[in-house]
Amino acid sequence: MANDASKIRFAPNGALFVAPAPSGGTGSTVLPTAVGDGGTTAPTGYKSFGYVNESGVTITPQINTDPVTVWQSAVPVLYNVKDASFSIKATFSEVSKITTESFFGANWVKQGSSSLWRLDLSSVPGLSELSIVVDWQDKGKNYRCVVPRAMVSDRGAITLQRTANQEFELTFEALDYQGALGYVLTDDANVDDGTDPVSGG
Structure with missing residues (x-):
């Protein structure tokens, strides 16, 4: 197959969304099955970082x-899977409820009728299960990566400076969800070489 520069993709547009991990009960997060619009619109039930x-x-x-x-x-005859992982890492630039609660691992509580909010840092912090969606787009082609269950596995440090904004670095690690780590959706025909049967999955 000849080289084709039109198949090179960038990611100039995109967004990262979060929701509670699916619980299976009433009102539970419904995982998206559509490819989205490159990050402009959040999937139903999700909020943007x-x-x-x-x-x-x-x-x-x-x-x-x-x-x-x-x-x-003298060489291995095969390799056996020891473990697998799937992680998503981003550094967020907005100071918001979503970014700060995810970063500190705790929830803000309003103090009475005042404008004061308090976030208590536990000595035995809990870990919340999240669902993460990453959307991106280039040349009118959309991609969506969905992780049904994830936890924050790592956090960077906040640097407070006069000339730089606060940033919140987070790494999300996928957890098993019905035998899968997640899935990727796209409407980019580049992934179709005409040889694979339609799975319907």
């Missing part, structure tokens, strides 16, 4: 394997 800094969003699928070695060969 707002601006992400210029580094964008990093999506990292990873599979760790162990080699299977045998007496008759």
Whole structure:
């Protein structure tokens, strides 16, 4: 197949959305099945994290394997999956309820009828289960990555400076959801080479 520069994609537009992880009960988060519009509109039941800094969003699928070695060969004869992971990392630029509660791992509580809000940092913090959606778009082609269940696995440090805005660096790690880590949707025909049957899945 010849090289085709029209198939190169960037991600100049996008957004990251969050909702409670699906619980299966009444009012539970419904996972999106449409590809979206590149981040302009949040999926039903999800809220936007707002601006992400210029580094964008990093999506990292990873599979760790162990080699299977045998007496008759000096090289492995196959590899066995040891573990798998799927992480999403972004640094958020807006100071909001969503970003600060996700960063500190606690909830804001309004103090009476005043304009004062308080967030208590527990010595035994809990970990909330979230559902994460990342949308991006280039050349009219949309992509959507959906992680049904995730937790914040890592946080960066807030730097308070006179000349730089506050930023909240978060890494979300996917959890198992019915045997899957998540899924990706797209309307980009580049992923179709005409050889794979339609799965209907």
